[in-house]
Amino acid sequence: MKKKIPDTYSISVKEDMERQRIDNFLIKKFKKIPKSMIYKIIRTGKVKINKKKILPKYKLEIGDKISIPSIKIDVKRIKKIQNNNIICSNKKINNILKEILYEDDCLLIINKPSGIAVHGGSGINFGIIEIIRKLRPKNRFLELVHRLDRDTSGILILAKKRSALRDLHQQLREKKIKKKYITLVHGKWPKYRNNISAPLLKTKLLNKKNIVQISKQGKIAETHFSIKQQYSKYTLLLATPITGRTHQIRAHAAHAGYPIVFDTRYGEKKLDFEIKIKNLKSRLLLHACKIHFIHPCHKHDMTILAPLEKIFKKYLDSLM
Template identity: 50%
Template structure:
């Protein structure tokens, strides 16, 4: 255990850093510092911009001088991720596309997007090991640890701002493939159900449909039918935590091997297919390139476990 107690910093905001809120800037800058502490030092005026007090929602401008006070936190000794580790090297084979602005991965199931919560390794830590020269690598969106598929990472602050704006304006389309219990009814093309997130004492997030929750919408389309299951394409219009998983359950069709919202009997029916992971895969992402303005569509192939499961289900259904 070591104590991190840096000196006062005065940071000049670059063009690439402009436009973001001061609280988000500090969260990214002060890794490991709790959100509550970030908001406390802003509220007390210990963080200043151009020698003036500001609020957490203040948007930074190019040339702003940000005073960041010493922040004393206890942190665990972290062993640097070696680029020779199998998991890091494996990420190289997961890269679907890369240029000066973007890096797009086909994230494996079981890999977290960030280390933390007892995990020493995540996609971002792996990418920093693969790209030690990269000054900026930030997630544009997230995928649950057990969900595989397209994951978009920005390599420039300007790209992150552009892509976040597309998310806010619903200009980015995400298509997932999910294997669900039973026969999905063809007329059920949209699920609109407000979602409320609860965080348990253990830190686990559980989401449920509630009139007190945030409005949420997912569009569904049947892709293939099997004897006791359906493969559906799920396209979330909003981006709530666990949205597709909870909306599928709400429609009466939980997703295969979902350890929080699934059906154990359905999972047992699938044992003969060899499936042992959540069958939720981010199959495609459609957006506007932040630098060129061109339309980009990225598709991520399913892994061997998902393909084998569908092959065996097709054989069973054909018998």
């Protein structure tokens, strides 16, 4: 049996919809439509804003006119997908409940596990934001303040009020939010190498994976590095991104000649093989461990710390 949403119609963006990504807006509005279908109609230009094609990351502005096409829906297929998602989601939810670092009326901060995307899309049925929305169904508003790579663990902030989201986005633009990451890299990092400034350009590999490359045509990117501990063949670093580019720490570490351990995009497989521990899952050894910001509602200084995952600790212990 097939159904379809009404013929092409338009939606006017109001204040409570402002600054949402178009993909997230459509996913929430049409909950019964598979995310893959939503991304497809955006990618193929069938969804238009102000009569123009847009990208999934486009952020809505007050007064925008969203044109949405008629979409055929295979009800049986959707039920099958939803049942599979419920099973997966329940497993993830049980773990995420244990990873909440802080929560109040404005914010929810978690220690995101490695291997989970922050949101669904591009072949991923659900992510952290979908899980948290299941956990907090009474919250009318829940949005990601920032993002982490799927394989990176650590601090992730969600806003429970639009005013909080706007405030924290303003702090990000003004570089008032300070983030720190712990990472293990191959090689003995030199003590004098404490700053890397190299522009990054987004590109795509043949397998359609996004990567960044050092390029004069790229955007300015800067990362500070300091040594926490050195081992015979590895270095534990504290990385502080000054800018917030995609894969910035990973690309800069590799550019310096010290790739992050188990980095499948920018790393070295041969070097990774040397440190692999039998019966222990490998994961990108990069963790968002600390963040400092001004609370968007209560206006006091906030510092959040996130402990390392057990797997990360075990790899460090193996080097002792």
